[in-house]
Amino acid sequence: MGTGLLALLCILWEKYNGGVITHHLLARKDLPGISNWWGLLTLPTLAWISLSVILERQNKNQGIENTVIRRFLAAFLFGALASLLWEFKLDEFLQYYILLPLPIALFKRLHLPEYLLGFVIGMLFTFGGILPIIVGLVLMLLCFLIYKFVRILKLLF
Numbered sequence: 001m002g003t004g005l006l007a008l009l010c011i012l013w014e015k016y017n018g019g020v021i022t023h024h025l026l027a028r029k030d031l032p033g034i035s036n037w038w039g040l041l042t043l044p045t046l047a048w049i050s051l052s053v054i055l056e057r058q059n060k061n062q063g064i065e066n067t068v069i070r071r072f073l074a075a076f077l078f079g080a081l082a083s084l085l086w087e088f089k090l091d092e093f094l095q096y097y098i099l100l101p102l103p104i105a106l107f108k109r110l111h112l113p114e115y116l117l118g119f120v121i122g123m124l125f126t127f128g129g130i131l132p133i134i135v136g137l138v139l140m141l142l143c144f145l146i147y148k149f150v151r152i153l154k155l156l157f
Contacts, residue, residue: 003047006121007039007129023131039129046120046133050113072118079122079132086126098135105143106150116140 014020014036022033054068078101085094101110116136123132 003121004040004044006124007043010125010128011036011040013125021128023128034128034130036128036130039124041129042133043120043124043129047117050117053113068114071112072114075115075118076122077118079119081122083123083126098139101139101143102146105146109147111140111144111147 011020020036022035024033025031058065058068082094082098085091085097104110116133119136119139120129120132123135
């Protein structure tokens with residue numbers, strides 16, 4: 001419910017401040033666009049799926065850990081800073097900053113749902129409810145592959 005309301009507030013802000021934004025793939029107008037209206041569906045769905053997975057994992061461990069909240073907040077701040085870099089036209093920093101999770105994935109599990117949810121909510125105001133999910137899922141997949149690859153190498157050597 002809360003994420004749906006958050007998405008609705010962002011959409012209403014856009015609607016009354018120039019119109020709801022449509023993001024084009026690869027930021028090219030000749031490619032298909034994705035309207036931020038989709039965030040009204042995608043963000044609550046992502047929150048529901050993420051929280052279901054988190055709660056299932058926590059039920060196995062008997063209770064919610066503070067680490068879940070810290071992970072969410074870290075990802076939220078990461079996404080919000082990425083949005084600020086975009087808003088202030090600092091693309092040259094953003095292209096490297098957005099890849100920062102990849103070396104961190106050598107040591108930490110960054111492919112958890114609380115990271116994705118925090119990242120998406122942190123980027124919601126700037127990029128809507130679809131683009132951050134796509135970028136977040138790609139980063140999550142890469143982090144998963146890196147994390148598992150390092151663990152396989154440890155087992156082999």
